[in-house]
Amino acid sequence: MKIEAVDLFYLAMPEVLDVADGSQDMVLVRVRAGGFTGWGECEASPLTTIASLVCPMSHSACHPVLDSVLGQTLDTVEDIAKIVNAVRANSLDLLQADHTLSGIEIAMWDLVGKTQDRPVYELLGFDRFHPKTPYASALFGDTPQETLTKARQVRADGYIAAKFGWGSFGRTYQADADQIHAAREGLGSEGVLLVDAGTVWGEDVEAAALRLPALEEANVLWLEEPFTSGALSSYRQLAHRCNALRLAGGEGAHNALLAEQLIDHGGVGFIQIDAGRVGGILEAKRVADHARHADVQFVNHTFTSHLALSASLQPFAGRTADWLCEYPVEAKPLAKLVTRNHIQVDNNGQVTAPASPGLGMELELEAVRDFLMDVEITVNGKTLYSTPDLTD
Amino acid sequence: MKIEAVDLFYLAMPEVLDVADGSQDMVLVRVRAGGFTGWGECEASPLTTIASLVCPMSHSACHPVLDSVLGQTLDTVEDIAKIVNAVRANSLDLLQADHTLSGIEIAMWDLVGKTQDRPVYELLGFDRFHPKTPYASALFGDTPQETLTKARQVRADGYIAAKFGWGSFGRTYQADADQIHAAREGLGSEGVLLVDAGTVWGEDVEAAALRLPALEEANVLWLEEPFTSGALSSYRQLAHRCNALRLAGGEGAHNALLAEQLIDHGGVGFIQIDAGRVGGILEAKRVADHARHADVQFVNHTFTSHLALSASLQPFAGRTADWLCEYPVEAKPLAKLVTRNHIQVDNNGQVTAPASPGLGMELELEAVRDFLMDVEITVNGKTLYSTPDLTD
Numbered sequence: 001m002k003i004e005a006v007d008l009f010y011l012a013m014p015e016v017l018d019v020a021d022g023s024q025d026m027v028l029v030r031v032r033a034g035g036f037t038g039w040g041e042c043e044a045s046p047l048t049t050i051a052s053l054v055c056p057m058s059h060s061a062c063h064p065v066l067d068s069v070l071g072q073t074l075d076t077v078e079d080i081a082k083i084v085n086a087v088r089a090n091s092l093d094l095l096q097a098d099h100t101l102s103g104i105e106i107a108m109w110d111l112v113g114k115t116q117d118r119p120v121y122e123l124l125g126f127d128r129f130h131p132k133t134p135y136a137s138a139l140f141g142d143t144p145q146e147t148l149t150k151a152r153q154v155r156a157d158g159y160i161a162a163k164f165g166w167g168s169f170g171r172t173y174q175a176d177a178d179q180i181h182a183a184r185e186g187l188g189s190e191g192v193l194l195v196d197a198g199t200v201w202g203e204d205v206e207a208a209a210l211r212l213p214a215l216e217e218a219n220v221l222w223l224e225e226p227f228t229s230g231a232l233s234s235y236r237q238l239a240h241r242c243n244a245l246r247l248a249g250g251e252g253a254h255n256a257l258l259a260e261q262l263i264d265h266g267g268v269g270f271i272q273i274d275a276g277r278v279g280g281i282l283e284a285k286r287v288a289d290h291a292r293h294a295d296v297q298f299v300n301h302t303f304t305s306h307l308a309l310s311a312s313l314q315p316f317a318g319r320t321a322d323w324l325c326e327y328p329v330e331a332k333p334l335a336k337l338v339t340r341n342h343i344q345v346d347n348n349g350q351v352t353a354p355a356s357p358g359l360g361m362e363l364e365l366e367a368v369r370d371f372l373m374d375v376e377i378t379v380n381g382k383t384l385y386s387t388p389d390l391t392d
Numbered sequence: 393m394k395i396e397a398v399d400l401f402y403l404a405m406p407e408v409l410d411v412a413d414g415s416q417d418m419v420l421v422r423v424r425a426g427g428f429t430g431w432g433e434c435e436a437s438p439l440t441t442i443a444s445l446v447c448p449m450s451h452s453a454c455h456p457v458l459d460s461v462l463g464q465t466l467d468t469v470e471d472i473a474k475i476v477n478a479v480r481a482n483s484l485d486l487l488q489a490d491h492t493l494s495g496i497e498i499a500m501w502d503l504v505g506k507t508q509d510r511p512v513y514e515l516l517g518f519d520r521f522h523p524k525t526p527y528a529s530a531l532f533g534d535t536p537q538e539t540l541t542k543a544r545q546v547r548a549d550g551y552i553a554a555k556f557g558w559g560s561f562g563r564t565y566q567a568d569a570d571q572i573h574a575a576r577e578g579l580g581s582e583g584v585l586l587v588d589a590g591t592v593w594g595e596d597v598e599a600a601a602l603r604l605p606a607l608e609e610a611n612v613l614w615l616e617e618p619f620t621s622g623a624l625s626s627y628r629q630l631a632h633r634c635n636a637l638r639l640a641g642g643e644g645a646h647n648a649l650l651a652e653q654l655i656d657h658g659g660v661g662f663i664q665i666d667a668g669r670v671g672g673i674l675e676a677k678r679v680a681d682h683a684r685h686a687d688v689q690f691v692n693h694t695f696t697s698h699l700a701l702s703a704s705l706q707p708f709a710g711r712t713a714d715w716l717c718e719y720p721v722e723a724k725p726l727a728k729l730v731t732r733n734h735i736q737v738d739n740n741g742q743v744t745a746p747a748s749p750g751l752g753m754e755l756e757l758e759a760v761r762d763f764l765m766d767v768e769i770t771v772n773g774k775t776l777y778s779t780p781d782l783t784d
Contacts, residue, residue, distance in 0.1 A: 010771075012448070020452045022485070045450055045486045047771065051443035052488070056404070058437055060412045061590075088620075092591065093414070094437045095646055096444070096488040198453075199484065228480075230649030233656070254487055257622030264625070265657055378768045379402075379439065 001034030001115070003072050006104060007388045008053055010046035010373040013332050020139060020166040020198065022303040023331040026338065026371075029103035030388075031111055033074045037392060038111025039363055041308045042103030043276035044096070049103075050375060052096035054384040063090040065100045075115075077123055080108045081282060088255075088279075098254035098279050105280025106311040106359070113358030120311075120359055124285055126318025131350035134327030135161035135194060137303065140169050144182035151186025154329070160349055161324060162187055165196025165224065170207075177214035184218040192324070194248070196224040203231040208238050215245050222248040222270050229253065232265040239267030248272055251301040255279050256286040263294045272326070274301035275312045284315035288322070298322045305335040306342045310359040313343075317353060327351060337367040365390050393426030393507070398461050398496060399780045400445055402438035402765040405724050412531060412558040412590065414695040415723040418730065418763075421495035422780075423503055425466045429784060430503025431755055433700045434495030435668035436488070441495075442767060444488035446776040455482040457492045467507075469515055472500045473674060480647075480671075490646035490671050497672025498703040498751070505750030512703075512751055516677055518710025523742035526719030527553035527586060529695065532561050536574035543578025546721070552741050553716060554579055557588025557616065562599075569606035576610040584716070586640070588616040595623040600630050607637050614640040614662050621645065624657040631659030638662060643693040645670050648678040655686045664718070666693035667704040676707035680714070690714045697727040698734045702751040705735075709745060719743060729759040757782050 012025035027042040027049050042049050055064045068086035073079050084105055091097035109120045121129055136159040141147035147164060154162045164183045169176055180195060187193055195215060201207040208226040215223055223245055227234040229252035239247050246269025253259040254277055262268050271291045275284045288298040299322065300312035309327070316322040327345070328335070336342070340362040343351050354360025369390060377385040404417035419441050421432040434441050447456045460478035465471050476497055483489035501512045513521055528551040533539035539556060546554045556575045561568055572587060579585055587607060593599040600618040607615055615637055619626040621644035631639050638661025645651040646669055654660050663683045667676045680690040691714065692704035701719070708714040719737070720727070728734070732754040735743050746752025761782060769777040 016449055016451070018449065018452050018455075022451050022454070025448075025450045043485075045444065045447050045454055045456075045488075047447035047769070047776075048440060048443040048486060048488050051440040051769075052437065055437050055439035056417075057408055057410065058417045059408070059414050060410050062414070062437055063410075089591075092644070093435075094440060095491050096437070096440050099487050199481075228649065230647060230653065232649070232653060252484070255622060257620065257624070261622065261624060261653060261657070265653070374770075374772050376768075376770045377439070377443075378766075380766050384439075 001074055003031060003033045003070055003074050005032040006066055006069050008050050009387065009390055010050060010375055011334055011368055011371040012373055013334050013371065021330065021332065023328065023335040026304060026334060027103055029107045031104060031107040033111060036111050036114050038107040038114065038358065039307060040103040040106030040110060040311065041276050041305060042099050043274050043304065043308065044099035047375065048096050049100045050385055051377065052094055052100045054377065056379060061090065061092040062094050065091055065097050065104065069104055074108060074112065077112065080105060080112065083108065084280060084282060099277055102276045102278060102280050105282065106275055109281050110358035117357050119353070119355055119357060120281065120314045121317035121353060124314060124317065129317045129353050130320045131352045132313065132325035133161055133323055133349065134159065134325050134345055134351045135163050135192065136329040137163050137326050138330055140164045140167040140179050142167065144178040147179050148182040148186040151183045155187055155191060158345060158349055161192035161194065163194035163196055166198045170197050170200030173210050176211050180214045180218045180220065193218060193220050194222050194224065195220050197226045199225045199228050201226050203227055203234045205234050205237045209241055212241060212245065216243055220245055222246045224248040224272070229258065232261060235262065235266030235268060246270060253278050256283045259287040260290050263291060263296050268296060270297045270299050272299045272301040273315070275315060276308050281311060281314050284312070288316045288319065292319065299324050300326050302326050303328050304331065306339045307359060307361045309343055310353050310361050313353045325351060334368060334371050337364060340364040363392060365392060393466055395423060395425045395462055395464050395466050397424040398458055400442050401779065401782055402442060402767055403726055403760055403763040404765055405726050405763065413722065413724065415720065415727040418696060418726060419495055420730070421499045423496060423499040425503060428503050428506050430499040430506065430750065431699060432495040432498030432502060432703065433668050433697060434491050435666050435696065435700065436491035439767065440488050441492045442777055443769065444486055444492045446769065448771060453482065453484040454486050457483055457489050457496070461496055466500060466504065469504065472497060472504065475500065476672060476674060491669055494668045494670060494672050497674065498667055501673050502750035509749050511745070511747055511749060512673065512706045513709035513745060516706060516709065521709045521745050522712045523744045524705065524717035525553055525715055525741065526551065526717050526737055526743045527555050527584065528721040529555050529718050530722055532556045532559040532571050534559065536570040539571050540574040540578040543575045547579055547583060550737060550741055553584035553586065555586035555588055558590045562589050562592030565602050568603050572606045572610045572612065585610060585612050586614050586616060587612050589618045591617045591620050593618050595619055595626045597626050597629045601633055604633060604637065608635055612637055614638045616640040616664070621650065624653060627654065627658030627660060640664055647671050648675045651679040652682050655683060655688050660688060662689045662691050664691045664693040665707070667707065668700050673703060673706050676704070680708045680711065684711065691716050692718050694718050695720050696723065698731045699751060699753045701735055702745050702753050705745045717743060726760060726763050729756060732756040755784060757784060
């Protein structure tokens, strides 16, 4: 089969707020070949991603992403790898290309899975999906009291693990300690508590180290993104000062090498990968393999739809040692409505990716049609992009 | 002063060819504040860069770049740093933002230099510009004979250093050896010879190592980008197998941390930074400082205009130990015409950045008006970008 079409759709909530909620818009990707349709999602700025798909070529290492995908053969997993390599080479100098590629790669897996009538994790070589323990991913409340209430609710909803982050966290030591202890109190002593600093300390090891006593006291499993993604030296120094606490990071990685550096030189205990950013499922699987050899736990990063969730669960589907998974609980209606089916938390408090072909998610396009943004990009009078019809 | 306008211009040659020549198009940046105008350039995909400037916000860590620049105070160097930090934080999840920021940051330096009537390198703390030895940056010929002729011409033109790369280089061992020896023959035994592999071996250390004997025999000073930017482990392994040869890399770095990793964990002997990609002049200066402490030589990466060249020369202006500079000799008319003055090779075969205020480059807008691309981007009927008037 040849790839006949690669379409990006920009969907957004009617009002997008200046808050740390990444589910307010979406880049949905549709790939068509041989009568089959695959769907994917980029975790990326939609308009910028669209531009990188269709921009005029700048030179031989700065092609639009579309150039390396459209018309290519897509029958097997090897074909996916070949297309990924072509995008990386032909769009080497196009920074946004890694985010754009990610959603396209995911859609290609979905498509190949459908043609072979097998779930993606089987195509990756896993014989089955080992259920993961979802952690509810939430923002800290504005006050410790609000965080306490939130944590209690998460626990009441059946989650044994929860992550709190962002908001005002990271500004003053005492407020942070109060927030951490409130989250622990609400979650109960047996809950798995994770804290996300959202890169708030930049590269400042001492600022982060100030929070270590409170984090260790509250038996927090991991401290996520104390620093900017690439601040390997800061990560390593802080990791050496931790006792039971581990560092987590990697969501900013837009290729496997960046994630591997955090493992090899940053001393993280958990590597968090978003298939919708890192370059897709195969690239994420590479990180999972590298993590296993380094005795580091792989965890998905997901804050949008269950299509994105299914994609990010595939790379570590078969590994029992990688037992945790991020599970967004505060997503906006757009992210929920876009799929007909959802990856539910079962009675054991665990989640499993669908066993149906591809990513196993059925799109519910009618439900999100009102969220579709009408985009048009013209260069010298030629229309390079105009929002396509949103159909299956 | 408040920043009143940030405008991007997409300029391109009438025909853009699928060859390794990055001077075929350009993102020109104009920043206005308090009656002053600063100019900069991004080394980036123009349409994608424009989209990242004006795209609608996705969430609090995915703002369009413009949000963190327009209306901000710009009087001092500290104000530039503040704006850079704001872009990095507010556009953390917008991958293209680093390239976009780069050109804006450069334009801000040009503007502040003009308001203070001082060249940028003085604002950076250097008392004067120490002349650099330019290396002529050229592509390998299609045959060794063609490379020989090119190298002789470079020598006849007065350059004592030259870099050859790309084209068919990296495919077969014998052809590569022939090319390397032809370049050395043409340049003469005393010329400084550099070879650029353009990431052709991906992460394959053995493929690169096969070329080491020919490179060492031909007394090549550096082998540039044998691997993908982030392949630190491959870089390190190859570096350990070199004798006199050194590795060079870093042009792909879109922030200082990525470049520092190549120094700390990749074992490069030369770090090549493009101010138009790394986040601007201040970020490049940070790399230069880091390199100095690691006994690594800093070199600019430049393949476009002399505006971009001036910007990339500033971060290591005052360092005598960093004596080489990249100097594009095969640039397209667009890159030459865009400035009225040029950074010329003097009688000693050296170059010096202008001593006039800012970056010291006078724009020649009339000469490139025909290259201006007419871009329009609309979202839900609202025009987010329409090519502005190209005036000073």
